Every structure is written in structure tokens, then in C-alpha cells.
Amino acid sequence: MRLDRGEVGGTGLALLLHAGLIAALTMSLAGVPPKPEPPAMEVEFVDSPEVALTAGAPTPLAPSPAQATAPAEPAEPTVPQPAPAPPPPIPSPAPRIEPTPAPRPTPAPRAAPPQPRPTPTPPRSTARPLDSLRLPPAPRASRLGDDFLQGIGDAPSRAPAQSAATFSAEAKASVDSAIKRQIQPCANRQPALGSGAERIRVVLNLRLDRSGRLSRPPTVVRTSGVDDDNDRYEQPVIDQAIAVYRACSPLRLPAELYSTPQGGWGNINMTYRVP
Amino acid sequence: MSAAAAPSDLMSPLALFLHADAVVKIVMIGLLLASVWTWGIIITHALRLRRLNRASDSFERDFAAAKDLDAFHASRGADPVPHARIVSAGLDEWRRSVRVKAADRSGARERLSTVMNAEVAGELDRLGDRLNILATVGSVAPFVGLFGTVWGIMRSFTAIAGANNTSLAVVAPGIAEALFATAIGLFAAIPAVIAYNRLTHGLDRLEARLGRFADRFHATLSRELELEG
Incomplete structure (x- = not known):
């Protein structure tokens, strides 16, 4: 089986085309992750x-x-812990509820609005004597209660617990x-x-x-x-x-x-x- | 097996080839060589047929316009066209026949016809030399690829039995590699079959054309033979 020049040229060209095809398939198909594989794995x-x-x-x-x-x-267990702390600063939750600058509300109307809030009632009852003493500074324009720092107080206490949790x-x-x-x-x-x-x-x-x-x-x-x-x-x-x-x-x-x-x-x- | 391969390069032909079994590799290499050889033949023969048809057009045109047959043969008789060889063979036989006195005209016509038909057949034999390879590749390559696939699937089932694990991740890569052999077989066979039919058709047309040309030339020579006598 002897090859003439035309056949050598044609076969060489065919070889080049095959090499190019394989290279192209390798490049393009290897770049695209095949879709059906991930479910199979x-x-x-x-x-x-x-x-x-x-x-x-x-x-x-x-x-x-x-x-x-x-x-x-x-x-649940963490919530009761901060509860005892608030009583000292709590004295004026009332101004937040009734923003009208009534300077000297009688204790009776003040007692009425807190009733719908169920949880803080026990601490406030203990703070009631203080409450009446500190009320004069209450009629300021700000609507922030004095207890607005309450939430900040227990944030640092929770931070160490979080780092322990990430370790675990x-x-x-x-x-x-x-x-x-x-x-x-x-x-x-x-x-x-x-x-x-x-x-x-x-x-x-x-x-x-x-x-x-x-x-x-x-x-x-x-x-x-x-x-x-x-x-x-x-x-x-x-x-x-x-x-x-x-x-x-x-x-x-x-x-x-x-x-x-x-x-x-x-x-x-x-x-x-x-x- | 290829369980460790990243899924991204699982489908690349090189990875499929490298992970395959030795027998499957041999089958793949053989089929790839068959494909290269097939395409070499296709390219060579397609170009050659086109060139021959074009050269035949111009040769026939010039031959029909030629006044002096001997002068035309002297100038164009060495063209790389089957027609030129038919003309040379016919003229040689005609010269040898008319050299002797008392020529046997009917015998000379027989010989002219035989010689030119033999030249046509020889040309076609030369042109159709490699087409049998195309026919062989076209009919056998799918079976060879199927053999590789069956072998590869047998191997991957054996691997499943050995691994005690039937999850698809164990089975799939081996089967994909095995099927790649059939893919290469079809890749080689389909162009081979198409090209075989196409090139055979082209050669048939060329044969008919050469036969018509030989008949016309035979008619010319036998007319000359009568004038000669």
C-alpha cells in the first residue's frame, strides 16, 4: 500500500482536523460542567x-x-434574667405611653394604661414608690423612655455565649x-x-x-x-x-x-x- | 475507575479516553486511526475527482476543436487526464495496426476497442483504489465501537460487584467511557458511508464519461482506418 503525494496531503489534513476537533471538544466540554452529573453524584x-x-x-x-x-x-430562660435588673431605671414607662405633656398626672390614670402590658407589671409595682418621686423630670419632649438602654444591657452578656456556640x-x-x-x-x-x-x-x-x-x-x-x-x-x-x-x-x-x-x-x- | 475525577472534566474526550480500560483504549485508538484514514481518503479522492472532471472538460473541448490528431497528441498526450491516456493507447494501437500492409481492418477495430476499454478500466481501478477502505470502515466501525462498549460495560459491572455499591456515581463513569467507544465508531462510520456512496457515484459518472469518449475516439480511428486503406 503505497501513498502518493495527494494521499499524504489528504491524510495529513485529516489528521490535523481530528487533532483540532479533539482539542476543541476538550477545551469547551471541560469548561462547562455537565448538567446531569451533579444529581448522579x-x-x-x-x-x-x-x-x-x-x-x-x-x-x-x-x-x-x-x-x-x-x-x-x-x-425563655434568658428573658427572666434581665427582668430583675430594670426596676431601678424603669420609673418612667408612663411618659412613653402618654406623650401629652401633662406634667402631673395622677397615679390612677397612669395605672390604667400599663395594664394591657402583661409582663412588666410585677417589676413596676415594686417601683411604684420611686415612680412618684421621679415623675417631675418626666415631662420632657423626648419620647424615649428611661429604659431605652434596657436591651443594650444584656447584649454583652449574650456575646460570650455566641462564641462558645460557634466552637461547638x-x-x-x-x-x-x-x-x-x-x-x-x-x-x-x-x-x-x-x-x-x-x-x-x-x-x-x-x-x-x-x-x-x-x-x-x-x-x-x-x-x-x-x-x-x-x-x-x-x-x-x-x-x-x-x-x-x-x-x-x-x-x-x-x-x-x-x-x-x-x-x-x-x-x-x-x-x-x-x- | 474515575471516581476521583472532578465532574467538570468527566466529559472531555481525553479524560474519557484516559480512564478507559486497556481493551477499550485499543479500540478507541483503532477507530480514531480509521477515522483519520477515512477522512484522508475522502479529502484526497474528492479533490482528485474534482480536478479530473475539470481537466476532462478542458481536454474534451480542446480535443473536439483539434484539427490534427497527431499534433494534438504530441502537445496534450502527456496530460494527467484519463482521456489523454485513452488517446495515447488508441493512437499507439492504430499506428501499430496501420504499419503493416494488408491490415485486417475488423481485427484492428477489435483491438482498438479492447485497448481503449482496458485503459478506461485501468483508470477506474486506479481512481477507485481506496474506496473499499471506506466501505469497510463504514460497515465495521460501528461493530468495533460496540465491542468496545460491551467490553467497557462488562468491566464496570464487574467493578460494581467488587465495590458492593450500586450507587449511580460508581456505575456511571465506566458506562460513559464505554459508550464513548461507540461514539467514536459512529463518528468514523457515518462519514465513511456517505463518502463511499458519493465517491462511487462520482466514479460511475466519470466511467460513463470515459466510455463515451473512448467510443467517440474509436469511431474517429475506425473512420481513419477506412481512409487509410
Whole structure:
């Protein structure tokens, strides 16, 4: 098979065109991330935001600014604390309510407006004697109450709690990802449930001993995402979640995070989702 | 496997090639070479057919206008056109036939016709030399690519069995690489089939044209033969 000059030229040209095509495909296709790949790679089944180290934390975790929804119950204990403080400066909440510059209101009309405000009544009743003494300076033009600094007073007291919370958030994240990584093989071995089961989230409470073993079977804290379509999968998903954590039970986790003042992985809530 | 590869370069041809199995790699290289060779043939033959058709146009025009056949042959007989070779073969045979006295005219006509038809057939053989490669690539390349794909999918299923893991992330890259072999096979085969049909059609037309020219020239020579006698 001998080549004449025309064939050498034609084959060389063809070679160049192929090289150019491959180069162009490599450049352009490598630059654009292919659309179908990310869904194919998604195998995570544990939600990290809901993981919380709830165990015997003496002081409830102060909410970080990002999670404003959860901390309903931590807020309650902190509110009563500032309450005793206000009585001394509180004397003149009244001028804020009735801005008319009536210089010397009788105690009776002043007592009437505060009644609709339920919470501050006990402190104000204690401050009433002072109140009557200090009222003369009240008729100034400003509508700011004397207690406008009240909120500022407890802001610094909350700041240290926040820094502690961020530390425990990092620890939580590392513990969370370590647990996720270690139970993933067990979760992948579970049989697939029907469609709709993947919307169910099961929050399990795990009690672990220091060796990473479950000290008692996981208990269900709550389930979410159950609707009419997938309610028949609720129990299978719960069983599967418990089975996954039992199968991969000796979890290897950092020992120094077993129990900290903010909680630890000795008592931890994890959210499970069907892979 | 390519589980460690970033998803962004998963689709680039080079990455697909590099992650593939050895057998699949060989199949891909073979198919790529077949594609290069196919396109080389396509380019060469398309250009050559175009050039021949153009040269034939001008040669036929000049031949029809020529007064003296011997002078025309002396000036244009060496042109790189099939017509020129047909003219040379016919004239050579005619000269040899008229050199002897008492020529056998019907025998000379037979020989002229045979010689010129042989020249036409020889030209077409030369021109259609590589077209069989196009036909072969067009019919076989898809099967070769399919072989690579089947092999690659077999391998990735074996890998799934070994990994105890059926998630799509484990399965998908191997199958994508395997399918790339079929893609290259089709990439080589489709132009080959189209070009084969197109070039065969062009050669058929050239053959008919050469045959008509040889017949006309044969008529001219046999008329000369009669005048000669």
C-alpha cells in the first residue's frame, strides 16, 4: 500500500482536523460542567443542619444568628434574667405611653394604661414608690423612655455565649461528617424503598459510650416529611434508620468531643434520610 | 475507575479516553486511526475527482476543436487526464495496426476497442483504489465501537460487584467511557458511508464519461482506418 503525494496531503489534513476537533471538544466540554452529573453524584442522606448536640447541656445553646428558628426554648430562660435588673431605671414607662405633656398626672390614670402590658407589671409595682418621686423630670419632649438602654444591657452578656456556640458548631460539623461517612456503607446496603420514601426525615437520638458503641437502641425523636403519598413508608424508614446505626455501631469519633460543656457525641441527634 | 475525577472534566474526550480500560483504549485508538484514514481518503479522492472532471472538460473541448490528431497528441498526450491516456493507447494501437500492409481492418477495430476499454478500466481501478477502505470502515466501525462498549460495560459491572455499591456515581463513569467507544465508531462510520456512496457515484459518472469518449475516439480511428486503406 503505497501513498502518493495527494494521499499524504489528504491524510495529513485529516489528521490535523481530528487533532483540532479533539482539542476543541476538550477545551469547551471541560469548561462547562455537565448538567446531569451533579444529581448522579448526590448520595448524601443525612441532613447536617438538623444535627444538634443536645446532651446534658447545662446552659442552653445560644442561637447563632443564622438559626433563628430553632431557639424557642433557649430564649425563655434568658428573658427572666434581665427582668430583675430594670426596676431601678424603669420609673418612667408612663411618659412613653402618654406623650401629652401633662406634667402631673395622677397615679390612677397612669395605672390604667400599663395594664394591657402583661409582663412588666410585677417589676413596676415594686417601683411604684420611686415612680412618684421621679415623675417631675418626666415631662420632657423626648419620647424615649428611661429604659431605652434596657436591651443594650444584656447584649454583652449574650456575646460570650455566641462564641462558645460557634466552637461547638465546628465540632458538631466534624462529628456530623464523621458519623455520616461511617454509616454510609451500611446505608448503601439497605434495600431501596418506594418513591416518596426519600422525603421522610427521621431524627434519631443516639446514646453512645466512649468506645463509639450504642449504649441503648436509637430512639425516634421525630419524623418529618410524611404526607399522604408516603405515610406507608414511615415505619420502614424508621426501621431502616435504626438498622443502619446498629449495623455500623462502633463509630470512631474524636474522644475529646465525647462530652463538652456544650454537649458531645455521647448523646446526639442525627437526621436520617433514605439514600 | 474515575471516581476521583472532578465532574467538570468527566466529559472531555481525553479524560474519557484516559480512564478507559486497556481493551477499550485499543479500540478507541483503532477507530480514531480509521477515522483519520477515512477522512484522508475522502479529502484526497474528492479533490482528485474534482480536478479530473475539470481537466476532462478542458481536454474534451480542446480535443473536439483539434484539427490534427497527431499534433494534438504530441502537445496534450502527456496530460494527467484519463482521456489523454485513452488517446495515447488508441493512437499507439492504430499506428501499430496501420504499419503493416494488408491490415485486417475488423481485427484492428477489435483491438482498438479492447485497448481503449482496458485503459478506461485501468483508470477506474486506479481512481477507485481506496474506496473499499471506506466501505469497510463504514460497515465495521460501528461493530468495533460496540465491542468496545460491551467490553467497557462488562468491566464496570464487574467493578460494581467488587465495590458492593450500586450507587449511580460508581456505575456511571465506566458506562460513559464505554459508550464513548461507540461514539467514536459512529463518528468514523457515518462519514465513511456517505463518502463511499458519493465517491462511487462520482466514479460511475466519470466511467460513463470515459466510455463515451473512448467510443467517440474509436469511431474517429475506425473512420481513419477506412481512409487509410
